[in-house]
Amino acid sequence: MAPGGERRTIPLREVVLPHHCPRPVRMDVLSRTPYFAGLDPDALDGIDRRMRARTVRAHEHVYVAGEPADALYVVAQGAVSLAHVTEDGAPTLTDVLVPGELFGAMGTLGEPVHLQTATALVDTCALRIGQDDFRAVLRERPVVALRVLDDVAARLARAHDDIGGQSTDTVPQRVATALLRLAGKVGRDRPGEGLLLEVPLSRADLAALARTTPESVSRVMSGWKQQGVVASGRRWTAILDRDRLEQEARGSA
Structure with a gap:
């Protein structure tokens, strides 16, 4: 309830995207993508020419866990969720990706199949680069190859930290950390309403990100x-x- 007892309602904005990502959007996003940041315009143009734009409607899968992995994607507009699928078929959210973030997998990087399911949270435009084209980029741009190696090392380090954090942090700490992480990605200031997380997440989604149960999240929230x-x-x-x-x-606290 908002101050004064009235019920607070904050509708999420509907995001309607065109069926393609215009070149200025693609170039801006690529310039902010970790693998390609800092490259000169000619290099970015060469990478852009190897990519294909794909519009994915809200709740539509980009790919499903278990499918052959042969491409990487960059979120250009919208937002994408990554989720593991449990043995009973239930998705467990692991991350929310926003423009400029990479996702996907390929045999070249040691992942022959997708281990997670990627789903558009809202209407989304993603840039796709296939395995052969990505290998060509690595040959042409050694700095990108080095960044890929650094990224793999960083992912291993984060996995180690997550294991430690899960065993020592309290539930409120994990929930707060998950909310702040989301705020840094999808938070939008709304006057009089605070910092709105502009993605449609359920309690179960937040629980998965915080590595706890929906019941625990509900109590904390x-x-x-x-x-x-x-x-x-x-x-x-x-x-x-x-x-x-x-x-x-x-x-x-």
């Missing part, structure tokens, strides 16, 4: 709502007191 730290409704969340949430993430 209910307490924070009463204290004015967050506001939430059906598939939306807003951060009202970021300083307090940062304290929760550090375990110093």
